Amino acid sequence: MNHAGEFGAVNIYRSQLFVARIFMKDLIPLLEDFLSDEKRHLDVFWQEIQSRNGVKCKSYWLCGLGGYFMGFVSSLMGRRGIMACTWAVENVVVGHLHNQIDYLRKKDDLAALQAVESILEDEQNHRDTGFEEGGTKNILYQPLRFAISSFTEGVIRFGMR
Ligand SMILES: [Fe+2]
Ligand SMILES: [Fe+2]
Numbered sequence: 001m002n003h004a005g006e007f008g009a010v011n012i013y014r015s016q017l018f019v020a021r022i023f024m025k026d027l028i029p030l031l032e033d034f035l036s037d038e039k040r041h042l043d044v045f046w047q048e049i050q051s052r053n054g055v056k057c058k059s060y061w062l063c064g065l066g067g068y069f070m071g072f073v074s075s076l077m078g079r080r081g082i083m084a085c086t087w088a089v090e091n092v093v094v095g096h097l098h099n100q101i102d103y104l105r106k107k108d109d110l111a112a113l114q115a116v117e118s119i120l121e122d123e124q125n126h127r128d129t130g131f132e133e134g135g136t137k138n139i140l141y142q143p144l145r146f147a148i149s150s151f152t153e154g155v156i157r158f159g160m161r
Pocket of ligand 1: 006009037038041119123
């Protein structure tokens with residue numbers, strides 16, 4: 001599931017980069033940083049999957065498509081849209097990672113715990129950047145934040161069945 005989620009995140013930042021390269025050139029370095037973080041996360045969980053059952057999550061393509069779509073729509077709404085998207089997604093992600101860490105500590109699954117812990121700091125950094133760049137400020141973006149949070153939570157719940 002985390003693997004699918006990271007694939008979604010990769011696609012969010014990919015589509016945002018695509019738009020930023022045309023309209024918001026100053027955001028390119030930041031988005032490239034985020035994208036390379038997400039690619040590393042994708043790799044971390046792919047290693048985990050391969051050491052276990054080797055099967056991609058059912059929601060892999062749903063996450064990918066949803067991510068690309070959310071990234072694209074948010075970036076058409078400008079830099080505040082991008083930051084609102086980043087904040088909304090990463091806020092849900094960070095909450096989810098904390099739950100997983102609690103769960104994995106109880107289960108004594110050290111490999112999975114380390115995988116999750118190794119990405120937490122990056123996701124917090126993404127979320128905080130979204131916040132600092134005004135992702136939560138504008139009331140006009142509230143529907144966007146709500147839609148993105150809901151979709152992200154929905155996908156996580158779907159993936160955990
Ligand atoms: Fe990530
Ligand atoms: Fe992230």
